[in-house]
Structure formats: C-alpha cells, structure tokens
Amino acid sequence: MPSKTAKPDRPNQTPRSVVFVVYPDITLLDLVGPLQVFSHAEDPATQDKGYACQVVSVSGGMIGTNTVLSIPTQPASSLQGHPIHTLIVVGGQGAIPGMRDTQLVAAVRDMAKGAGRVASVCSGALVLAASGLLDGRRAVTHWDDCARLAETFPKVRVELDPIFIQDGQVWTSAGITAGIDMALAIVSEDLGRAAALKIARAMVAQMVRSGGQSQYSPALTRQLRDGAGRFESLHLWISDNLDAPLTVEALAAEAGMSARNFARSYAKSLGTTPAKAVEAMRVERAQELLETSSRSAKQIATLCGFRSEDRMRRAFLRGLGVSPTDYRQRFRAEVTSGGAGSA
Structure with a gap:
C-alpha cells in the first residue's frame, strides 16, 4: 500500500x-x-516523455466500454515484479459488479503494493474501497455514487463536494472530467505546474483546478431547473451585463414580463429569487477572475457588479463560506505577465 508521506520514486530516471x-x-x-x-506530459528537465502508460485488466484481451468501442488490455499478471509509479482504477457502471469481483479486487490490491501512488476516476473509487485502500481515508466519487460508497464502505471518509481529493498517496476524483483535473494535478506534483499548464493549453482544457473546488456546476444546476429553457436567454443576457444595475424591473423588462409576474414565475421555475440568482452569477464570475487574473479585488468587484469590495466579500461569505481573499489564495492559477487573464 502506498506511503502516506513519501512521493513516488522514478527508478533510474x-x-x-x-x-x-x-x-x-x-x-x-x-x-x-x-x-x-x-501521454502528453513531458519532463521539462529533459523534454522526454514523462510517463509510460499501460492499460490492464484481470485477464487481458479486449474489454468492452459503455460505447461501441472495446479496448485492448494486458493481463494484470504481466506487471508482476515491475514497479508502478501511479496506479489508476477507471470508473463506470461496471464498477458496481467490479467491487464484488474478487479477482479484480485482488489484482488491484496486489498492484497497489508496488505502486508509489494509487488513484481512482469516478466510480472506480468503489473498487479501490473494496480492496481496502480507502479505509480511514478521505475520498470522493461521482455525486451519484457517494451514498453507495459511504454505505457500502463505512470505513471510508466520503466527501460529497470536491472534484478530487488527495489523501497521502491515494487520490480519488469525481465524475469524468474531474479525472482530467486530477491527472493534471498529479502531473503538476510530479513535473511542475508549468508542465501541467502546457498540457491544459494543448487540450484546450480549463486552467488546472484545485481539488477543493466543487463538482457541482451552478450554471448546469440552473439549466436543469429551467428544463424548458424559459429563462435561458435571460441568463445569457445577465452574464453579459453583470456590471449593470440588475434590478427585478430590469430583468422583467428583458424577459418581456411584468415585474410581479416575472418574480413569481422565476422563483417557481428556478427555486430561488431573481436577486439571489444574480448574486450567484456575480460570485461565479468573480471566482473565475480571482482564479485566472491578476486584477485587484476592487477591480473584480466593479466588473462583476458588486460596486464595492465589501459587498463582494459578504456575497462570497453567504454563498461559499469564504472571503474573496481566502478563495484566491486557495484556488488562484499562476498568471503570467500579459496572459489572458491579466488586467
């Protein structure tokens, strides 16, 4: 089982x-x-490939996926005696029968003994948990599987919100794209942040996100609640005009409704008031700017329509339970001079 403190070694470079x-x-x-x-990652010191990747299954051969594609694999036994730097258990609907597959669980447990780091993507955490590798550790999985993970494996300290969690040398991630975030974070730990940023740019991915960020998307939540798309164009307009005085009257006029009817219809559809929705969108935009730009808090407050730093601070405390300053210190990406986010 990987050590809680030692970083994975790279034998013979x-x-x-x-x-x-x-x-x-x-x-x-x-x-x-x-x-x-x-596969993209390069060691900045040598410009050589940073990793050698292999895909294994219990018996090897072609393995079916949740698409029309099957993938070729090597048998797990072929790695016996070979050092593994990072072992990653992939997720999917097959993880539920997989956590009950004694051969699969035993293979994961055996490979983990010689691995410097162990990780899971999405519901792959169920297989890791079945092998005992998550006992006593903080872990996360896709939000739809968190309850199953907690109930089936009570020794695991399941957290519902983060996109990924690192507990010592064991990493777990939430659903699908969070696996990319986790992989970028691992590259950053192994090869440095510049190497991770280079991959993110090549993949046209969002800037490397910290594991403490939420796997829940407020924008997606709005879309799900507004299933018929009744207020979709209004939300786009709000997003383009966050620095304007977005009163209920202004929103109602844009939606082509009376203020009273708009406020009632919006709350019924979205489960929140228009004012709270606007504040949430302003906080979301401010989060993005705090993470990716070098603008001051005062500039960001103005751009997002808060009018003052204090108003923005109170909105952050209400919505996130943290101040803008603390948020930036925790999640800010490195911003280079002249970069896309610079003032």
Missing part, C-alpha cells in the same frame, strides 16, 4: 509508469481523458 485498471462496462472518457493527459 525512466518514464514514470502509469497503469490504468479497467473492467467490462467502464466509462470510456474516464480512461481516455486522464490517459491523454499522461
């Missing part, structure tokens, strides 16, 4: 071995997203 464990009915993107990250 060879590329770091990353082994993906799959089984029938995995989610294909759970595999290929992180696989693409590690």
